[in-house]
Amino acid sequence: MRMSKLYLPTLKEDPAEAEVTSHKLMLRAGMMRKHSSGIYSYLPLGYKVIKKVESITRKHMDNSEAQEVLLPVMQTSKIWKDSKRWDKFGPLMIKFHDRKNREYCLGPTHEEVVTDLVRDEVRSYKDLPLNLYQIQTKVRDEIRPRFGVMRGREFIMKDAYSLDVDYEGLDLSYQAMYDAYEKVFAECGLEAVAVEADTGAMGGKDSHEFMVLADSGEDEIAFCSDCDYAANVERATSKKVEIDFEVESDFEKIHTPEIKTISELEEYLEVPAAKMIKAVAMIADGEAVLALVSGEDELNEIKLTNYLQANELRAAEEEEFEELFNSVPGFIGPVNLNGVRIVADQRLKNMSGAIVGANEKDYHLKNVKTNRDFEVEAFADLRSVRGGERCPNCDSGKLNIKDGIEVGHIFKLGTKYSKNMGANYLDENGKAQPIVMGSYGIGITRLVAAAIEQNNDDYGIKWPKAIAPYQIIILPLGNDEAVQEKSEEIYQDLKAKGWEVLIDDRNERAGVKFNDSELIGIPLRLTIGSRSLENGVVEAMIRSENKKLEIELDNLDQKVE
Numbered sequence: 001m002r003m004s005k006l007y008l009p010t011l012k013e014d015p016a017e018a019e020v021t022s023h024k025l026m027l028r029a030g031m032m033r034k035h036s037s038g039i040y041s042y043l044p045l046g047y048k049v050i051k052k053v054e055s056i057t058r059k060h061m062d063n064s065e066a067q068e069v070l071l072p073v074m075q076t077s078k079i080w081k082d083s084k085r086w087d088k089f090g091p092l093m094i095k096f097h098d099r100k101n102r103e104y105c106l107g108p109t110h111e112e113v114v115t116d117l118v119r120d121e122v123r124s125y126k127d128l129p130l131n132l133y134q135i136q137t138k139v140r141d142e143i144r145p146r147f148g149v150m151r152g153r154e155f156i157m158k159d160a161y162s163l164d165v166d167y168e169g170l171d172l173s174y175q176a177m178y179d180a181y182e183k184v185f186a187e188c189g190l191e192a193v194a195v196e197a198d199t200g201a202m203g204g205k206d207s208h209e210f211m212v213l214a215d216s217g218e219d220e221i222a223f224c225s226d227c228d229y230a231a232n233v234e235r236a237t238s239k240k241v242e243i244d245f246e247v248e249s250d251f252e253k254i255h256t257p258e259i260k261t262i263s264e265l266e267e268y269l270e271v272p273a274a275k276m277i278k279a280v281a282m283i284a285d286g287e288a289v290l291a292l293v294s295g296e297d298e299l300n301e302i303k304l305t306n307y308l309q310a311n312e313l314r315a316a317e318e319e320e321f322e323e324l325f326n327s328v329p330g331f332i333g334p335v336n337l338n339g340v341r342i343v344a345d346q347r348l349k350n351m352s353g354a355i356v357g358a359n360e361k362d363y364h365l366k367n368v369k370t371n372r373d374f375e376v377e378a379f380a381d382l383r384s385v386r387g388g389e390r391c392p393n394c395d396s397g398k399l400n401i402k403d404g405i406e407v408g409h410i411f412k413l414g415t416k417y418s419k420n421m422g423a424n425y426l427d428e429n430g431k432a433q434p435i436v437m438g439s440y441g442i443g444i445t446r447l448v449a450a451a452i453e454q455n456n457d458d459y460g461i462k463w464p465k466a467i468a469p470y471q472i473i474i475l476p477l478g479n480d481e482a483v484q485e486k487s488e489e490i491y492q493d494l495k496a497k498g499w500e501v502l503i504d505d506r507n508e509r510a511g512v513k514f515n516d517s518e519l520i521g522i523p524l525r526l527t528i529g530s531r532s533l534e535n536g537v538v539e540a541m542i543r544s545e546n547k548k549l550e551i552e553l554d555n556l557d558q559k560v561e
């Protein structure tokens, strides 16, 4: 490509609107322009990088047998009402009516569309497993769009949805995505770490986020000093969350003194441990305590005996909660029926299940249903590891906090959507079973910003080779005809060899050309001037290291790699 023809509006100064490096550089390097808050137009250079990231992503998705589809952006309210998320998503979702006054939204994510699609199509266990993915624009009306494409209101995501007959199948699908994600980020030249994500209500290791460490990151990650434990620490906005809900169904209070392990409890309540927190603790007289266990499968003595009376807690003063938290492992409470108040332990990061107890020792509740799903949101805000805490994994190391950018997220959904929306398959005995699902996202445009956060210097971007918009930039200096001719020859030659090459044929001063080439971060720069030509060499600069070297003209082919 000739730079004289390229639509590349670079900026000399940092734009006032940009706070973080990647945002500044994406604007300065002419990769994109703002259309409206959190909404951008991608210009040729920026779009080229996006397409590279997309094709690397696509390759690894295809390699793991996922199949690409393209799902609607415009989605009916019906499917969101079926899944019970229409109201839950709140103002994050853009909702509107069509000319016939039918209700729609612009898809912030596609679990509903996929579940709706397969509930009509997948009939038998023989149709599964499946993994469907797409690369598409998502729309989320974020409260605080910022940092350019890092938190946009319109952004490109790769989202995948796995569909399996059972949880063993889901484990395999999940692992395949985990592996594919590691490959995608590595091939994009990113250093990303998988951390345990906010499994909150779901428990266990059912979710991982892929984080790029960077000061501008909006997430906090706790790393253990001794073991390889790493987990997202959701920023605590407050210690208390107040949520109202009502009990919908009748439930049974059962006497369960013999229950000593999570698996026994699972059997007794006929609820998988990962789901237990959904059956929020409540008892008939309106008060209850919900206790959670962390890590291991064994419920040890201390945890069982440390159930507290809800009313006891309610009476306690604000400050005393702090003390209670410290004395009761994995405690959450108090909970009461009307106008529920939950005060949760901030250390419940690593729980793998929850036991639901009434405010009486040795009692549990069966079949509790509430009118809303509040656990996930409650947990999201509750944890505030500040660093220095003991590692919940090895118990000996200390937790350190670092900032990170969430570039990917994988999640075991289980049967939540298939049950709510009636997506079943027939098993070998002809019995209808809910499809077991997982969902997997990569923020394509956010990844581009993250790559810049990790690869830049005072002069501009330093693209990792695999996602660079061009691999080589040729800078002919001066008006010397021999220089022009030689540059053109090298340009044609390298292009013919399959390289993506830019040639700065603009009538600009050398300084401008140097600055722009550094700003836009092309990995290899070849400078051709009359002096170097006389010596039969070109001056090369490797942008990643800002290393200069001379390459003999005769050798150019072999040296460029």
Ligand code: ATP
Residues within 6 Å of the ligand: 109, 140, 142, 149, 150, 151, 152, 153, 155, 157, 406, 407, 408, 409, 441, 442, 443, 444, 445, 446, 447
């Ligand atoms: P965040 O915690 O940053 O709000 P999220 O957890 O809401 O992200 P997911 O629903 O997990 O996001 O979506 C999958 C991926 O999409 C995220 O890991 C992230 O890379 C990307 N993503 C999410 N929201 C945005 C956004 N507003 N702008 C750009 N990328 C986004």
Ligand code: MG
Residues within 6 Å of the ligand: none
């Ligand atoms: Mg979000």
Ligand code: MG
Residues within 6 Å of the ligand: 406
């Ligand atoms: Mg997140």
Ligand code: MG
Residues within 6 Å of the ligand: 406, 408, 409
């Ligand atoms: Mg996420």
